[in-house]
Amino acid sequence: LEHFRAQKTCTTCPYCGVGCGVTATVKNRGDEQAASVAGDEQHPANAGRLCVKGSALAETLGEHGRLLRPRLRGRECDWDSAMDFMARQFKRTIAEHGPDSVAFYLSGQLLTEDYYVANKLMKGFIGSGNVDTNSRLCMSSAVAAYKRALGADAVPCCYEDLEEAELVVLVGSNAAWTHPILFQRMQAANAKLVVIDPRASATSEMADLHLAITPGSDGALFNGLLRFLSEVNSLDREFIKNHTENFSQTLDTAGEWTPEKTAEYCGLPLDQLMEFFTLFSHSEKTISFYSQGINQSSSGTDKNNAIINCHLATGRIGKPGAGPFSITGQPNAMGGREVGGLANMLAAHMDFTPENIDRVGRFWRSGSMANKPGLKAVDLFRAIENGEIKAVWIMATNPAVSMPDAGRVARALEKCPLVVVSDCVADTDTARCADLLLPATTWGEKNGTVTNSERRISRQRSFLTPPGEARHDWQIICDLATQMGFGEAFAYTHPVDIFREHAALSGFENQTGKPGSRAFDISALENLSRREYDQLQPVQWPVNSANPEGTQRLFADGRFYTASGRAQFVPVQPRSPEQKRSAEYPLWLNSGRLRDQWHTMTRTGRARKLLDHSELPEIQINPRDAKHWHVDDGQLVEVRSPRGTLCGRAALTGAQKAGELFAPIHWSETLAYRARVSALAEPVTDPYSGQPEFKQLSVQLKPL
Ligand code: SF4
Incomplete structure (x- = not known):
């Protein structure tokens, strides 16, 4: 039997x-x-x-395409040889060129425990701030804006707010495809939906009102809204007086944005704009739900703040059904930030101040702390290109596809003296640049925690045996730390050991409830037993002595994490995209996810029921543009920017406005020749967050 x-x-x-x-x-x-x-x-x-x-x-699931054993310069080797090689190379590079000559580049796919030890090793023991992550490409502008306005990288809302709202304003988000379960929750509720997006999408089809704005004009739109709210007396003057600062200057800056000027700048009919403004002013319970269309911009932080300004001005924050709600793209972008996985953060939501460096150094018992921020993603890969960084370890991500000017990033990696890539997949564009490839475990095999968009920490639990010789990322990092001589500080035997330390650091010398205290505090979880960790139920941070069961919604008491305890209005001067259309490059290219695919399709590409895509990316083109450039539906086309070329198949659709194209982000060079959309992007970034501008690339189109 x-x-x-x-x-x-x-x-x-x-x-x-x-x-x-x-x-x-x-x-x-x-x-x-x-x-x-x-x-x-x-x-x-x-x-x-x-x-x-x-x-x-x-x-x-399954072993097909998996990386099963370490490979050193193309040849399989054992783990001892791989780790010995890596440790010797890192030590020699640091001895000869200093700690800032090495870097780690992480991923929102990693678990919080992986992130924690990577950050601790680089910032606490190697002594460099050079840890950055692909979350930089995803929502670092949302982080910078929350910090400017609220004093912390702290999402105020929870998912129940979407169901309590009277109005949900989706800005730069195709949530029906990118966050489908949340979109279903919105649809099931009774709220009116307004979609602000240059292109028609599955989300805008369901909207009560779709504002197809000129790409990049969001900052002006929300400045115009702020002025309108003031004109029609829809401000919450009590809230502004008691809980905020800098309102007058911000309103003055927005003052020039009359409805007429705003409508013209945003490319909208005036009556449509007024319908939105009126709806917003009449809806006490309003959620603004925003994503990459806002963040992936050279003025993304300001756009975020323009939205937050409207919520502060109406007191619509910290209340059921109201708030500015930034939605994360990746499964653990927030968990990575909690440990300090961005180069400009130290650890546990602490920036690089002398007090924090001292505090974290004492907690980690380290005498070789990094004393300044490291390089953000675009600058980090530039430093690899110009030889300042000579050894890089890339974990669970594919920057040779996803970074702006991706071809140049791949060439920089090819000439870098040491590139280590740890991944579950054997063949990626980035793996092809690696000197050393390390097989890592993946979903179903890994064990740890992740944090979703509403600050909810959940467990990822293992249920499969790792194939071949794959190891957990946290174990590989601790092995390197041990071989480099830091073993005592990395003697973890299970993810719960790491989680407890991470939780303890979050509460270490944190003045809970006082102005300037740190938002991220899960100190109530610092003594979890292994059994309690195994059984940990999803919980929203902060989880501390004041909120032992977690916290559904932040700022309900009107106190913020700024030094004064008051939220900050930020005056916003709208700026156009850096990448301008011209006679030579007369079209704008937008990019995004498809409903059924994820990142570079290394996982979703294996599921037959998700495989309803062509071998090439589909370039969506308005029929008027197609006629002008002599392109037929289904024809092969070339999209060219000053940086690179994308080949795909034309899909003619009225969903695209004339003058604007759309391409999906999922294709890589390992799938098809010249199929990386990021290769076309200029590496221009937001000045506050360092997030690249991916949504408005200036391009030309021709049939092939
Ligand atoms: Fe939920 Fe996963 Fe679908 Fe996202 S991709 S909505 S996390 S099931």
Whole structure:
């Protein structure tokens, strides 16, 4: 008789920042493992629902395409040789060129425990700030804006707010495809939906009002709204007086944005603009829900602040159904930031100040702390190109596809003296540049925590045996630390050891409740037993002595994390995109995700039911543009920018405005020749956040 053993594990989806709970059931039969997945009915993010990507997770499992053993310069080797090589190279580079000659580049796919030890090793023991992450490309502008306005990288809202709202304003977000479960929650509720997006999308189809604004004009739109709210007496003067600073100057700056001027700048009919303004002014419970269309801009931080200004001016923050709600793209972008995974942060939401460096140094018992911020992603890869960084370890991400001017990034990696890549996948554009490839575990094998867009920490639990010689990222990092002589500080035996230390650091010398205290505080979890960690239920931070059960919504008491305890209005001078259309490059190229695919398709590309795509990216083109450039539907086309070329298949659609194209982000050079959309982007960034401008690339089009 065949013997089957079925085991059910509650874990978290590895795709978008909604962070849905998943139950995985594994049947073991001898050495074989087969899994099925379903939505976790107990998880507050999704209550049993999964989108098409999440429900196909079981189909993406298996060894096909996995990296199973370390490879040193193309040849398989054992782990001892790999780690010995890496440690010697890192030590020699640091001895000869100093700690800032090395760097780690991390990923929102990593678990918080992985992130914590990587950050600790680089900033606490190697002594450099050079740890950055692909979250820089995703929402660093939202972080910078929250810090300017609220004093902390602290999302005020929770998902229940979407159901309590009277009005949801989606800005630069195609949530129906990118955050499907949240969009379903919005649709099930009774709120009016306004979509602000240059292109028509699956989301705008469902909207009560779609404002197809000129790309990049969001800052002006929200300045115009602020002026209008003041004109029609819709401000919450009590809230402004008691809980904020800098309102008058901000309103003065917005003063020039009359409805007529705003409508013209944003390319909108005046009556449509007024309909939105009136709806906003009349809806006490308003959520502004925004994503990459706002963040991936050379003025992304200001755009975020223009939105937040309107919420502060109406007191619509910290209340049920109201707030500025930035939505994360990746499953653990927020968890990475909690530990300090951005180069400009030290650890546990602490910036690089002398007091913080001293505090964290004492906590880590380190005498070789980094004393200044490291390089943000675009600058980090520039430093690799110009030889300042001579050794880089890239974990679970593919910058040779995702960075702006991606071809140049790939060339910089090829000439870097040491490139280490740890990944679960054997062949990626970045892996092809590696001297040393390290096999890492992936979803279903990893064990730790992630934080979703509403600050909810959930467990990712393992239910599969890692294939080949794959190791957990935190173990590989601790092995390197030990070989470099820091073993005592990295003697963890299980992710719970790391989590407890991370939780303890979050509360270390944190003056909870006082102005200037740190928002991220999970000190109530610092003594979890292994059993309690295994059984940890999803919980929203802060989780501390004042809020031992977690915190659904921030700022309900009108106190903020700034030095004064008051929220800050930020005057915004709208700026156009840096990448300008010209006679030579007369079109704008926008980019984004498809409904059924994720990042570079290394996982979703394996599921048959998600594989409804062509071998080439589809370039969406307005029929008028197609006629002008002699392009037929389905024809191969070339899109060219000053930086690079993208080849794809034309898809004619009225959803694109004339003068604007759209291409998906998922294709890489390993899938098709000249299919990377990021290769066309200029490496221009927001001055506050360092986030690159990906949404408005100036290009030309021709048939092939
Ligand atoms: Fe996964 Fe996001 Fe879909 Fe939820 S909405 S199942 S987190 S991809």
